[in-house]
Amino acid sequence: MKIDFGGHEFLLHPSGVLFWPEKSLVIVSDLHLEKGSHFALRGFFLPPYDTKETLIRLHSVLNELSAQKILVLGDTFHDVKGFFRLPAEERKLFDKLLRYEPIWIKGNHDGDFVPSGFKAFKSLVLGGLVFNHEAKAGTRLEISGHFHPKVEIVHKKARISRPCFIEDGNKMILPSFGAYTGGLPVTHASFRHILQNPRIYALGEKIYNIQI
Amino acid sequence: MIDVGGEATENKLSGHPLTDWLHSKGWDWFPHQIETLNAAMEGKNVLLCAPTGAGKTLSGFLPSLVELNAQGGKFKGLHTLYISPLKALTVDVHRNIGKPIEELGLPITFETRTGDTPASKRVRQKTKPPNMLMTTPESLALLLSYTNVEEYFTNLRYIIIDELHAILDSKRGDLFSLGMARLGSLAPNAQRIGLSATIADPQTAADWLSPQNTAIVRAPARTYPDITILKTDERIPWAGHMASYAMKDVYAEVRKNKMSIVFVNTRAQAELVFQNLWKHNDADLKIALHHGSLERELRxxxxxxxxxGALDCVVATSSLDLGLDWAEVDLVVQIGAPKGISRLLQRIGRSNHRLNEPSKALLVPTNRFEYLECLAAKAGIAHNEIDGVSPKKGGLDVLAQHIFGTACAGPFDADKLYAEIITAWPYKELTHVDFDKALAFVTNGGYSLNNYEQFKRIRINEEGLYELTSPRQTRLYRMNIGTIVESPMLKVKMGRRTLGTIEEFFINHLAPGDTFLFAGNVVRFDGLHEMTVMVSRTASSRAKIPSYDGGKLPMSTHLSMRVRQLLEDRDEWRDLPDNVRDWLEHQEERSIVPDTRNMLVETFPRARKHYIVAFTFAGRQANQTLGFLIMRRLQRNNAKPVSFVATDYAVAITTLSPPENIEDLFSVDLLGEELNEWLDDTPLIKRMFREAAVIAGLIERRHPGSQKTGRQMTFSSDLIYDVLNKYESDHILLRAARQDANGGLIDIAHLSDLLVGIQGKITVKPLKKVSPLAIPMILQIARENLSRKQVGEYYLEDLEKSLLEESGMEDADEN
Incomplete structure (x- = not known):
């Protein structure tokens, strides 16, 4: 689904990435790579397939959109040491991102770590739009992630829960992309403090514009 | 059975202080108590089947009391372990067994140990155990994980397991059976005494208790209980489960008796019945409410x-089922169908705790089918047709937990542990391969992609034994012990007062301002604050009813057969109330009445849709699964299925196109590919996976009150399920989840029996209009497919009226 944000045209992709056709840029947030092994460190042996699943999905979207560039919007790894736990195959998949002139926005899980080949920023302004990991009070025309927005709908007694984009013309928050990332319902107070009368775009086979 | 051997017994107990004590109370030994003692003295394990009120607990403790008394206080350490599925029961038993010990000054120490026991006492119990310890399966697992297990249990003589019938088909049963297998190695001389309600096949329970040398002792059935079905001038409703029509009459009965328990099947019923009884409470009776989601203090x-004896009446769910001893209860009321004959007997047993006097029970059917079921249960009891027990195959998730616990107690040899585990009944068919997989899971997750080599929890040491990689691992184990995984529960608070807990999914349906019944009051939902449900008082007397999922019980096979016999045998119809008999007679006129041999399937059009109603009598779970599978098949055949509804008796499916080849819909191959495809995609399998993942220790148990706040950075088990199913669909935890889904909730065994049994015996009856027997199903569809706001009583009444007209029953139902 195409929307206008800050005078630019964007594509909300059903996979959960934001595509900026003008710049051929894919923006993706909260991959939380190696979350599985992070828990394994503490003795909870989550299936070790999350990084592979996340990166394969990401590469397939990059191909589908014929994107030239990528911007990761923070919390790319679940913890500071995540990168060093990448198994060989996953490491190859990760390094393939270097073909896309990757931009790294620092998230709260990332600390000071930046993988080589990425241009890192705490905050970045691009075409008049601000890119932050976590939305900042007072910042205008800002695109961020961090909160993992999801929408919960009860329809005909079936409860559906989907990750979603949430946007009010001034701020946009991206869904989390990582395979093991849960979500925070958009009804949560955190969102009320950031956005006013937001529009919700739920992920599915296509994007669903939902009123809440 | 064992010969009572009168003389030997006389010698053992005559002149014994316990006998004098009993006589001083005006009681005497029951034969089954003496039999239990004799069998134990001969070195046998004992299974005692006895009804409530037959001195079962004392029987179980008798060998221990006699032995310990004979030793005159010289016995050191733990002699007897008493395990009960209920914490409250351990306290109760502690009090009851304490009476003779204290009044006679017997040289025996005895204590309880549960999650409620103060930490200091638990520490002391670890080093200096009492002679008799009363505890739960979970606390036993914990004791078995301490490094001093060998000396702790070395002198153990008796393991008493109470309410055996209630535990052996559950995961707690799996856990306990593994604990018992462990004790079998640690204390080979310990004998097992199982206490059970009266069951149909005691041999199965005896085999579960121990692989060999078990004597079965049966207490005589107590006097035939005095069971009546509520007589009322009101009309019995077609559908629904709330029995509101009967509350005036129930109140009148409660008023006639000194102390009544009103049993219901679900918490939603409990809330509504409680409220309705109060509406009629002109005499200011003291009526209380008891169900599992109320705050513990309130309970x-x-x-x-x-x-x-300070109450006149208690409305309760199965939270009061198990054998606690109450003050004199005169009357037991059962609201809704009893679902099983043994369950009904157990509930009735709460009344009139004396063996030689009949208990009094009143059954209150909530709809017409249930009337048949109540009648069937009554007949079943009269014919002594009690339900059997069906122990389940042990869960692989519980096995993983047990292996981890064993490692916490000290290094173990894998082959020896395997040999020990297969002595537990639920695991007797466990293969070495599956044991190894569970062991690999505990070690580092057991994934085919061996990524977690460096994070191992256990490893093989130089002597070839498995041991913890670090003693700190024990913390992980102890945080996660047990097999009860609640669906996420939220605290309900009114101001600062905590009222209890409620399922998260229920709250997800609510908007601020909605009202619901909780803890006996209509409360207003104000909102969620962190993880707490905030409510306030409201003047409103109408409420949305909590749609608690808990407590919906499947109907037992015995009972469903009885219902079918009742339908088949016209002589039995004489006892039916007029409106129920008219209903069946109209069915006979306009369609066919189901019998015991064939399965009736009716088809008819109604309001531009088509209906298929199959009277399977297979129970709600099996019918629900059948409904899903037939929907899939209809979809494939382009019959445009819309929805279905399942009850214990039938499944009704709605389609847009007229369905064809009805018999083929029920072919046996439904259970092949369609089942697996469907199952992998259901919320059910995901719920089962979450449970298995928590029990096996894959994901952290959510402890009440310690839940995450604000940002939800935890993962959902559904996401893990999806990834694991995609990359390693035969992983041990997925197998555990599928095993659970197949076994309990979707009842594949039952369904499979049904499908095989009905081949060539399906009677398809095409009708022009809805049949009288199908009316409750159509009403049920209306209830389940409309949102609550739409389901006004008006709408339902209107629908009922038009259904009656269609089926030609409107005149008959005027009474």
Whole structure:
């Protein structure tokens, strides 16, 4: 689904990435790579397939959109040491991102770590739009992630829960992309403090514009 | 059975202080108590089947009391372990067994140990155990994980397991059976005494208790209980489960008796029945409420008041089912169908705790089918047709937990542990391969992609034994012990007062301002604050009813057969109330009445849709699964299925196109590919996976009150399920989840029996209009497919009226 944000045209992709056709840029947030092994460190042996699943999905979207560039919007790894736990195959998949002139926005899980080949920023302004990991009070025309927005709908007694984009013309928050990332319902107070009368775009086979 | 051997017994107990004590109370030994003692003295394990009120607990403890008394206080350490599925029961038993010990000054120490026991006492119990310890399966697992297990249990003589019938088909049963297998190695001389309600096949329970040398002792059935079905001038409703029509009559009965328990099947019923009884409470009777999601303090208060005889009536779910001893209860009321004959007997047993007097029970059917079921249960009891027990195959998730616990107690040899585990009944068919997989899971997750080599929890040491990689691992184990995984529960608070807990999914349906019944009051939902549900008082007397999922019980096979016999045998119809008999007679006229041999399937059009109603009598779970599978098949055949509804008796499916080849819909191959495809995609399998993942220790148990706040950075088990199913669909935890889904909730065994049994015996009856027997199903569809706001009583009444007209029953139902 195409929307206008800050005078630019964007594509909300059903996979959960934001595509900026003008710049051929894919923006993706909260991959939380190696979350599985992070828990394994503490003795909870989550299936070790999350990084592979996340990166394969990401590469397939990059191909589908014929994107030239990528911007990761923070919390790319679940913890500071995540990168060093990448198994060989996953490491190859990760390094393939270097073909896309990757931009790294620092998230709260990332600390000071930046993988080589990425241009890192705490905050970045691009075409008049601000890119932050976590939305900042007072910042205008800002695109961020961090909160993992999801929408919960009860329809005909079936409860559906989907990750979603949430946007009010001034701020946009991206869904989390990582395979093991849960979500925070958009009804949560955190969102009320950031956005006013937001529009919700739920992920599915296509994007669903939902009123809440 | 064992020969009572009168003389030997006389010698053992005659002149014994316990006998004098009993006589001083005006009681005497029951034969089954003496039999139990004799069998134990001969070195046998004992399974005692006895009804409530037959001195079962004392029987179980008798060998221990006699032995310990004979030793005159010289016995050191733990002699007897008493395990009960209920914490409250351990306290109760502690009190009851304490009476003779204290009054006679017997040289025996005895204590309880549960999650409620103060930490200091638990520490002391670890080093200096009492002679008799009363505890739960979970606390036993914990004791078995301490490094001093060998000396702790070395002198153990008896393991008493109470309410055996209630535990052996559950995961707690799996856990306990593994604990018993462990004790079998640690204390080979310990004998097992199982206490059970009266069951149909005691041999199965005896085999579960121990692989060999088990004597079965049966107490005589107590006097035939005095069971009546509520007589009322009101009309019995077509559908629904709330029995509101009967509350005036129920109140009148409650008023006639000194102390009544009103049993219901679900918490939603409990809330509504409680409220309705109060509406009629002109005489200001003291009526209380007891169900599992009320705050523990509130429940305790009700229990104490009951014990003191300070209440006139308690409305309760199965939270009061198990054998607690109350003050004199005169009347037991069962609202809704009893679902099983043994369950009904157990509930009735709460009344009139004396063996030689009949208990009094009143059954209150909530709809017409249930009337048949109540009648069937009554007949079943008269014919002594009690339900059997069906122990389940042990869960692989519980096995993983047990292996981890064993490692916490000290290094173990894998082959020896395997040999020990297969002595536990639920695991007797466990293969070495599956054992190894569970072991690999505990070690580092057991994934085919061996990524977690460096994070191992256990490893093989130089002597070839498995041991913890670090003693710190024990913390992980102890945080996660047990097999009860609640669906996420939220605290309900009014101001600062905690009222209890409620399922998260229920709250997800609510908007601020909605009202619901909780803890006996209509409360207003104000909102969620962090993880707490905030409510306030409201003047409104109407409420959305909590749609608690808990407590919906499947109907037992015995009972469903009885219902079918009742339908088949026209002589039995004489006892039916007029409106129920008219209903069946109209069915006979306009369609066919189901019998015991064939399965009736009716088809008819209605309001531009088509209906298929199959009277399977297979139970709600099996019918629900059948409904899903037939929907899939209809979809494939382009019959445009819309929805279905399942009850214990039938499944009704709605389609847009007229369905064809009805018989083929019920072919046996439904259970092949369609089942697996469907199952992998259901919320059910995901719920089962979450449970298995928590029990096996894959994901952290959510402890009440310690839940995450604000940002939800935890993962959902659904996401893990999806990834694991994609990359390693035969992983041990997925197999555990599928095993659970197949076994309990979707009831594949039952369904498979049904499908095989009905081949060539399907009677398809095409009708022009809805049949009288199908009316409750159509009403049920209306209830389940409309949102609550739409389901006004008006709408339902209107629908009912038009259904009656269609089926030609409107005149008949005027009474």
């Amino acid at each position: 305790r208060k009700v229990e104490t008041m009951m014990a003191e």
